[in-house]
Amino acid sequence: MLEGDLEPWQEMATMVLPDDLVVEILSRLPLKSFCRFKCVCKSWLSFSSDLHYRQKLPRNPIGLLYQKREHGTSIHLAGLPSGDRDIDTTLSFVPCHKFPLELKDCSNGLILCYHGGIMYSEGISDPIVCNPATQEWMEIPYAEPGTALNEINLKLCFDPLWSQHFYVFKFESSPSPDPDHGTSTEVKVFFSEDSTWSTCLWETDDAFWGDSLFVNGVLYVGHLWGHCLLALEAPGTRTQLLNDRTIQLPGIPYATDQKFYCYDGCLCQSSGVLCYAQQELDGCMLRIWSLEGADRWVVKHRLSVNDVFGRDMLLRTNSRGLWYFDYEILDFDLERELVILVDLTTDKVLSVSISTGEGSEILKVPGFFELYRSLLYVPYYCKQLPASVPQGAQD
Template identity: 30%
Template structure:
């Protein structure tokens, strides 16, 4: 072995300790990662300063999925603000936060959030000024302003896609649409994709078979290199659609039938699909069902959880429930479902699938969906700049 290299490595526990070697240095990489996976994310960030080896280990994409992904709270989206973006802590406390590190104060709206990065729609000149898109990392105060996508028509959605375990680069997907008069709806015409690696947008023409648009329950999940979303195909059938950064499209995911108010999420590395089942007739008991796609290639949904809605939501009638209920998220690492019920106030709640318990987190007053789960990312990215 070359001179001086032993100090940069962690020896096997079976190696005889030297006089200057610490207990931590005698741990194997796998054991050290197991220990680091149990510490808070902020502490993990500080531990990067322990040594070059720890820094390399924590940044190693082989181990990243084992290290903590701590859900800090939820950003409120869909509101154009200039005084602060509402943020709800996981404990229920609320405050306003504004990306003050941006070059100038603008009216902004949170459009999407993915693995620690936020996508803002930013207006430089009031409500109707020039619209810009900005991607930022609140934890490191880094940001990047995107060039104009070159599209001025209707847009069904714009979404941020980023997986730090795979690449330090992010992508932004814009799904343009045109109105289809005979179907009283819209049809996606393709996809615009921005890559932080190239710093430019590319446009891909429509690749779906039939007319397809974003569904009535717009939730978007980035997993396995695809942006997934609930879609309406030919104005009737509900399917799970997906598109990748090259514009490749998929509509070959079947979804569980006859569920109302459906919702997709990513939790514990797998796609989850949730909704309400009213049964075969009006007298049947409503149930909340949660399915998981454990084998992505097989496309087989497995029932993960089933519970009577009366246990979660009390005696709400189905119509009242559907009208006053909104999904928020499924916890990225736990079997917790976050949702709101709207009466005089909007009540932020969660349901623990393992314990069968419901908890009220806080009241949101006049806040409205969407809400974006936020997991801080304490890593500097070359794809962002200050």
Template identity: 40%
Template sequence: MDRHKELTAAKLPDDLVVDILSRLEYKDFCRSKCAYKAWSAFSSDPDYRKKLPNKVTPGLLFQGRNKSAIPLVSLFQQIGEIDGILADVPHYEHLELLDCCNGLVLCKYSSSYTTPGICRFVVCNPATRQWRIIPDTHPKTDDPRYVTILAFDPSWSPQFYIFNFHLEHHHGLIFGTSKLEIFWSESSTWLVDDKWDCDISVSHRPHIFLHGIVYAGTARQEVVVFEGLEEMGDGTLPYHWFIDMPSDSFDVGAFAHGCFGKSSGNLHYALPGEDGRSIVVWTLYEYAYGLWDWIVKCHLSMTDAFGRDDLIYLHRHGDGELYWNCDYWIIALDLEKDLVFLSDHRREKLLSYNISTAALNEIPNPPVRQDVASYKDRT
């Protein structure tokens, strides 16, 4: 787009732009949102959102331990389960769901032609039925283990990024990270960081991509923050730094699952309280340059939601060892829609908790004990 056309488009009134965009097919609308950040922002505006094309059903993507098909469970009961959401992807029968971010889905795949020890990824867009096979990575061992994160935000950039952490492990125990690989979709290449701190283990959850910055939880109750992704075109690796998790979350964070969320441009973190009877939601704020802290935003009563208060308890393992357990995991946090998604391990159900009404509703689906359950937004 030349400079004259850019200036002309920038001068159009918002109402006129929304009227034009509303006439597009959803696939074309997705492409148009990448042209201007202001156009992408219309999707989050409550006055404009209903007028714009919206063909994607919000819901939960999940997959069983047997690496079966990856259906989408709609949040609207009248729609129910949608099968074959990724049916157009090659090697569909061998897909393993890893992550999703703002409408893109990251899977790992294998086939009879896949070389052992090689990790292959594919990124899919269920809305447009498009997919992209990512170049192979080459691990140092024959038994690789990874934590893999997808980062994509069309309001920030039309490109996506994949962070692939190679884990150091022995007899099933994780001892750290051997190296970090980062893929940038525009160059279609992996950059390798061999100087990554081997003592830091990034967790599968929580993580989030916000304002071009990746936030990922670690086993040391810290958040590792990656910035400078826009400089990868020069072959420069993003730099990283750390933020401590909320101090009063350390004990529960060792065995319970928390989750990041975002609203109004702010980063939030949700985790069961020390007795599990409430979920504590914190907001991250910068109180001085480079100095960050967490403030409590709200408490959500789980005693009222579940109708009981024995939600955290000591559990005896098969070998007789006792360890703490929480009956529910936090799968996703969506403060803009006033929703928290939970998995109830006692009843093996997926649940949605409405923050405004304090109502706990069951989401119809197969048993919750899946390898992966990810919230997929409309974006």
């Protein structure tokens, strides 16, 4: 048959699309669909390991992980519209111990939890990193739980676009021997590459124990009351010290005056770029910035939220007469153009479209202030944890 004799649909079937266009099409698929399709096409599979393309491929959140501050409460997932409901976020595949699992951290599909912790006097025991999408888990060796006076904060760091290995940063704070400083904090790192802990790699007298995010090999940790971030580069197994720098946050500083009580906003990433969201002073608008370069913040979005909550006044006063916002920013995702907010007056968790400003309820939790932790969950459908990591037993 000559080329001119082909039917139109046959001519289209013989066309070869350029890689850039194929990746653009694949980037619009749900993550689970992409993972299925790449199993039947070698060229599509190769995009996953291509540094130029893999940042564009889909990794969409499917819901909000949360856990209430009550004895024996399971971890739950409040699904977003079109989310995957088949994932066991209760972690029933992890063996039971004396205490139920407590959600500690989540990083690109891997979850850090432990038996015991903030609700129990025994402290942290048996830290576990697991993948709910593949139902695999591993225990983290934890031979140095510290003393009863020490405060321990674990930060999980995993980004499959940067490395197939993960890290756990341990911030251990103890009373400082210097009377002019309240605490002294040491930082150690667990390497999944060889399942070992480092010695102390970094020390500080500052209270960098706040919310954190791991982006492109850098762990960003918020200060408890200073309006800034600590940036720590993920080390190699032979590293003796951590490279660090401090970044000032944009927006409203913590507790701008004696009459206004303001928490820092929320960290997120978009295509490998650190982003930050916070309310404006009256609470009626919120801004989203991206970090351009080392320390320059650029406004990407400005969103009105009055219609979302159906009221004009979004400030309240507490028992001490201090003004505060009556809603919080739980998380946001610029790829899906949504922001997750919680209305503290109704205990409703809302998904708000950045492009349209419309909101929809995804969860109602009576007594939201009693939530222990809430984290946006992005599944990781790799069939196994990083190859060098011992896997948990599969039933």
